[in-house]
Amino acid sequence: MRYVIIGAGAVGGAIGGRLAQSGQDVVLVARGAQYEALREHGLVLRTPDGEHTHRPPVVDGPEALGELRADDVLVLCVKTQDSAAALAAWGPRPVAGGGTAAGRLPLVCAQNGVESERLALRTFQRVYAMCVWLPAEFVEPGVVRADGTPLTGILHLGRYPSGSDDTAHAVAADLAKSHFEAPVADDVMRWKYAKLLANLANAIEALSGVLTSEEGIALFRRARAEGEAVLGAAGIAYTSRDEEKSTRADKIRFEPFDGSPRGGGSSWQSLRRGAGSIEADYLNGEIALLGRLHGVPTPVNDVLQELADDAARRGRPAGALSVAELVAVVDARVGG
Template structure:
C-alpha cells in the first residue's frame, strides 16, 4: 500500500499541504474542525492563487474517530506550537489496524519554535522535524491564500534527534511531487533554529510604530536569540531560501502567523517563539530582556485588546514591565494605545522576513 498522510490541523500550512497532496494524487486525510471543516466537506477547500482560484476536495474529518488508521499512515502535525501537546496526546494511543497504536507511526512536526519535536518524542519513536518557508494565509473558513505558484513553499525535513534517515528522503520526495521544494537534512535542529531567528520578530506585527523602529527592535530580538544559540552550541543553518511570491487579488500581503492567529481570535504562539528563547536563556544564564518584553506585551495585548508601542522594546534597558513596575523584562513608558492589535497595528512589510507577496512578484525571505 502507498503512504497516506493524515494532516492534523487545517490552518494555512496544513490545509494547503493537504490540498497539494490531493492534487498530486497522494493519499491524504485532513483533520479540521468547526465551520472550516463543514465548508471543506460541503464545497471543498478554496485556494486563492495569483492567477487562479482552485477548489480541492481532500477527505476531511474532525478527529481520530473519523480515520481508520493503518501501518502505512504517516501523521503530519500541522497545528500551532501551543496546540501541539494536546494534539499529540489525543492521537498517540489510537488503535492501528493489525495491532499497535498511532505512536508506532512516523510523525512529521511542522511547528515553529523548537519544542514540539521533544514533546512528540515522549510518545512517538519516529519523529521527523520539519521547517517550512511558505507564503500562505488562512483568515477565512474554507479558504487559504497561496501567493507562490507553482512552487508552493520550501521544506527541510530530518529525523529527530538529529541524524540521517532514509525515510526522510521518501517524505521529501512526496513533498516535491506536491509542489514544494523539499530536501532531507541530517541536522533539522539547525534549520529549526534558523527559522526561529526570524520568528522571534513575528509579534512585532501587533505593536504600533514605524518601520525603522520595528526593524531596530527586530535586530535586538534576533541578536538575543543568536546569543542563546551560541551559548547552547547550536549553529543555525544558512538563511532560509526565498520564494517568488506574487500579488493575489483581495489579499493583503505580509501578515505572519502570529498576526493571522490574532485576527481569527485564536491563541498565541508567542510563548513558543520568544518564550522559547527566554526559556533557553534563563536555563543558560543568558539575558533575553527584549524577547521577554515582547512575550509579555503580546500576551497582555491578546488578553486586554491593548496595542503597545514598539518603543516598549527599544527602551528595554531601563528595566521594568508594562505599567511602570520594574522587573526582568525591561522598561515601560506607560504609553499604550487602546484597541484591537489587529486593527491598530500596521501591516508588516512583506520583504521584512514576511509571508506575503512583494509588489509585482519578488523573491522574499519567508518566516511564516
C-alpha cells in the same frame, strides 16, 4: 502513503491542498467552523497559479477517522500551544495490523519553534522535524491563501533529533511533486533554530503590524541579537542567513495575484482571528527559557512574549499598537 494533516489551517491547508492536487491520498483534520466549511464546500486554495478546490476526506478528530492505516503519515500542523493535546489524542489510536500510532507511525512536526519535536518524542517513536518556509494565510473558514511562486514553499525535513531514512525521502519525493522543494537534511534542527531566530519578529508583527519601518526592524534586530547570544551560549548550531538566502534563491517570490494586500504571519493571524492564544511562549519564550538556563539576559524577548500573550488573552486585534508605542513600552521595561 496517506497523509493525515492534523490542523488544516494556513500551513496544513496549503500542504494538504497541494498534496491532494498532485494526486496524493490526504485526510484533513479540522475543528469548528473550519471543519464545517471543509466538509460542506471543500478546501479552497488560492495561489498565484489559480484558485483550486479540493475535496479530500475531512474529520474533526481521530475517533471519526477510526483505525489508522499502516501507511499513514501524521503531519502535525497545529500551533505549538496545541501540540500536547493533539499528541495525546492521536498517539493511542490503533493501527491496522496492531499497535498504536505512537508506536508505529511517522509523525512530522510542520510547525514553528523547536518544542513540538521534544514533546512528540516522549510518546512517538518515529518523529520528524520540518522547517517550514511557506507563506500562507487562513483567509476564512474553508479558504487558504498561499502567496509563494514558483514554489509554494521550501520544507526541510529530517529525523528528530538528527538523521534521515527512507520515510523522510519518500515524503520529500511526494512534496516535490506538489509545488514544494523538500530537502532531506540530517541536521534539520539547524534549519529550525535559524527559523526560530527569524520568528522572533512574529510578536512584533502581531502587536504592531507587518514589519516595514526601520523602527520595527531595529526592534527585531535587538530581539534576534539576544537569540543569537543565547544559542551561542547553549552551543546550538543554526544556519547562517547567507546559507538560508542561497537556499531560497529566487525559488519563493511574493507576487500579488488577486489584489489583496499581503497579511502578516502566523502570530498576526492568531490575533486577527481572535484565537485566544498565540505561539509567543514557544518563539520568544524559547529564547527566554534558554537564556535562563545558560545565564544570558533576554529582556527584549521577555517583554515581547509577555505583551503578545496578554494581547491574545484580552482579545486585542492584530496591530493595535503603533511601532513607536511598542518600542516605547519595550524601552520603558528594559531601558532603551
